[in-house]
Amino acid sequence: MTVECNSSATLEISNLSIEFPGRTGPRRVVERMSLTVAPGEIVAIIGESGSGKTLTALSVLGLLPRQARIRSGSILLKGHPLIGLTAQERRSILGNRIAFIPQDALRALNPTLIVADQVGEPFVLHRGTAWAAARCLAVELLRSVHLRDPEQRAKEYPHQYSGGMQQRAMVAMGLALEPELLIADEPTTALDVTVQAQVLALLREVREEHGTAILFITHDLGLVADFCDRVYVMYAGRVVEEGPVEEIFVSPRHPYTYALLSATPSVGERTPELLAIPGQIPQPHELPEGCAFAPRCVRAEARCSVDPLFDTGGAHRTRCWFPERRS
Amino acid sequence: MTLLVLDDLTKSFDTAGFASRNPPAVRKVTLSVDRGGTLGIVGESGSGKSTLLRMILRLVRPSSGRILYGSRDVWKMSRAELRAFRREVQAIFQDPASSFNPRQTIGAILSAPLEVHGLGDARQRAWRVSETLTQVGLPSDFIRRYPHQLSGGQRQRVAIARAIILRPMLVLADEPTSALDVSVQAQILNLFRATQRELGLTTIFVSHNLAVIRYLSDQVAVMRQGEIVESGATEIVFSAPRHPYTRALLDAVPDPHRRRSSTRATHPEGVMNA
Numbered sequence: 022m023t024v025e026c027n028s029s030a031t032l033e034i035s036n037l038s039i040e041f042p043g044r045t046g047p048r049r050v051v052e053r054m055s056l057t058v059a060p061g062e063i064v065a066i067i068g069e070s071g072s073g074k075t076l077t078a079l080s081v082l083g084l085l086p087r088q089a090r091i092r093s094g095s096i097l098l099k100g101h102p103l104i105g106l107t108a109q110e111r112r113s114i115l116g117n118r119i120a121f122i123p124q125d126a127l128r129a130l131n132p133t134l135i136v137a138d139q140v141g142e143p144f145v146l147h148r149g150t151a152w153a154a155a156r157c158l159a160v161e162l163l164r165s166v167h168l169r170d171p172e173q174r175a176k177e178y179p180h181q182y183s184g185g186m187q188q189r190a191m192v193a194m195g196l197a198l199e200p201e202l203l204i205a206d207e208p209t210t211a212l213d214v215t216v217q218a219q220v221l222a223l224l225r226e227v228r229e230e231h232g233t234a235i236l237f238i239t240h241d242l243g244l245v246a247d248f249c250d251r252v253y254v255m256y257a258g259r260v261v262e263e264g265p266v267e268e269i270f271v272s273p274r275h276p277y278t279y280a281l282l283s284a285t286p287s288v289g290e291r292t293p294e295l296l297a298i299p300g301q302i303p304q305p306h307e308l309p310e311g312c313a314f315a316p317r318c319v320r321a322e323a324r325c326s327v328d329p330l331f332d333t334g335g336a337h338r339t340r341c342w343f344p345e346r347r348s
Numbered sequence: 349m350t351l352l353v354l355d356d357l358t359k360s361f362d363t364a365g366f367a368s369r370n371p372p373a374v375r376k377v378t379l380s381v382d383r384g385g386t387l388g389i390v391g392e393s394g395s396g397k398s399t400l401l402r403m404i405l406r407l408v409r410p411s412s413g414r415i416l417y418g419s420r421d422v423w424k425m426s427r428a429e430l431r432a433f434r435r436e437v438q439a440i441f442q443d444p445a446s447s448f449n450p451r452q453t454i455g456a457i458l459s460a461p462l463e464v465h466g467l468g469d470a471r472q473r474a475w476r477v478s479e480t481l482t483q484v485g486l487p488s489d490f491i492r493r494y495p496h497q498l499s500g501g502q503r504q505r506v507a508i509a510r511a512i513i514l515r516p517m518l519v520l521a522d523e524p525t526s527a528l529d530v531s532v533q534a535q536i537l538n539l540f541r542a543t544q545r546e547l548g549l550t551t552i553f554v555s556h557n558l559a560v561i562r563y564l565s566d567q568v569a570v571m572r573q574g575e576i577v578e579s580g581a582t583e584i585v586f587s588a589p590r591h592p593y594t595r596a597l598l599d600a601v602p603d604p605h606r607r608r609s610s611t612r613a614t615h616p617e618g619v620m621n622a
């Protein structure tokens with residue numbers, strides 16, 4: 022199922038570590054992160070606040086906050102390194118080979134420009150298309166994301182759009198140049214569930230028609246289960262479990278993944294009692310030695326003060342001394 | 349026994365000159381809540397669920413219709429009745445960070461309701477504050493802390509403490525856990541259930557999260573564009589929804605616990621192997 026041959030991966034992150042300066046020394050916010058996304062694959066990074074999921078996405082885009090430092094690792098797009106690019110080289114890639122869909126579409130859109138000028142801009146910047154032609158292309162893109170009455174709507178400003186329409190416009194802009202990789206950071210969190218379902222259907226359609234690789238950042242287990250092929254579960258800056266969605270949701274092996282599922286109420290069936298995870302998510306400066314989840318973990322023992330390595334379980338791997346056995 | 353009755357409640361936010369263009373935010377809502385019961389109101393943005401809650405809290409005056417608490421119309425209460433109403437009806441909001449005074453300690457925040465209602469002397473109040481903190485699972489030395497020193501989950505515990513410190517009859521909560529991470533949300537949901545049972549509270553929850561509503565409430569009302577499209581016992585509405593909108597809503601929610609074979613789009617083997 023997973024693509025083992027690295028050269029075919031659209032995105033390949035290896036051993037990425039990111040630090041922020043702190044009063045008592047640098048704080049590791051992402052620790053030896055490795056991830057691949059194959060063409061046409063929808064891969065999720067799931068995590069709670071402080072897990073490092075958004076920083077990982079931003080590092081691919083080269084948009085990390087100024088104080089952040091990449092301490093180690095590499096990020097490859099179709100085998101070409103993305104770390105250490107000049108600003109000019111990066112500009113030629115962003116919006117062209119990599120597109121980004123942020124959480125808050127209204128804040129990402131320019132309120133002073135009509136939508137056609139924003140959706141059409143990638144053609145002008147990257148392909149040298151004339152503005153008039155770019156606006157026509159923008160109308161076609163808006164039509165392809167199922168926006169009703171695109172000719173008329175293209176002339177409107179972002180504030181005249183509903184939340185779902187704004188997110189559709191962002192998707193249209195992201196798809197303009199048929200990028201190889203689409204990074205979506207909580208693209209539907211601000212939307213109502215029925216609108217969310219429409220936007221997800223649209224992203225699925227994009228993947229099926231263009232074979233776009235999608236890296237999907239979320240905190241919503243349900244979204245991962247319904248929408249993604251593979252998932253990386255992050256906790257406090259580390260990947261603790263990775264594998265095909267079907268396997269991880271049916272037989273989670275890391276106690277954190279297991280606990281997350283048990284702590285999520287269900288819509289489809291009655292939940293007699295939620296098993297809450299005690300304690301709270303640690304801040305980067307208060308991370309324990311060894312496994313970061315140990316203080317909240319029911320299985321933790323003395324051994325957990327040493328950081329576990331990934332097991333060699335093939336596609337479904339976990340980083341735990343006492344993983345759940347397969348049933 | 350019925351504690352709260354909403355009788356043909358309507359609210360329009362009409363602006364002069366555009367009166368006819370604004371549909372009412374809440375339209376002809378009739379509902380009743382039993383003593384000790386839990387009602388969940390679910391709806392998407394703009395459905396009118398928060399306006400409904402604000403009307404019950406007496407923060408928004410209905411355009412027409414009545415709200416009966418006990419047997420009294422909340423908009424026709426005497427001063428003494430109102431004072432009792434405000435002691436017996438408490439609210440919990442989505443973001444406690446913005447509903448606490450950042451310059452007050454947790455101790456001051458929690459004893460304020462007692463002071464306002466003239467309950468106890470300083471020593472009794474201090475005792476009640478620390479008792480209530482224990483009840484919501486916080487150490488009593490939290491009285492000296494400030495809201496910004498607490499995590500999101502701890503702040504929501506304080507919000508629950510503030511709501512129950514007066515031993516209320518009715519607690520209204522507007523999206524009480526939507527700002528929390530999953531691992532913390534479960535703690536707060538369980539705390540809610542436990543306090544509700546221990547104190548015999550009547551509660552009304554408003555949320556867009558159907559799973560949370562299903563977990564917490566025994567009655568549910570589904571709102572859409574100001575109207576209640578379906579209501580009834582939670583288990584019945586969730587397992588056999590009758591209104592197409594309820595069905596659409598339930599289908600649209602991704603659920604990690606649901607079998608995915610039927611709902612999920614076909615797996616694009618061709619693309620994967622390419």
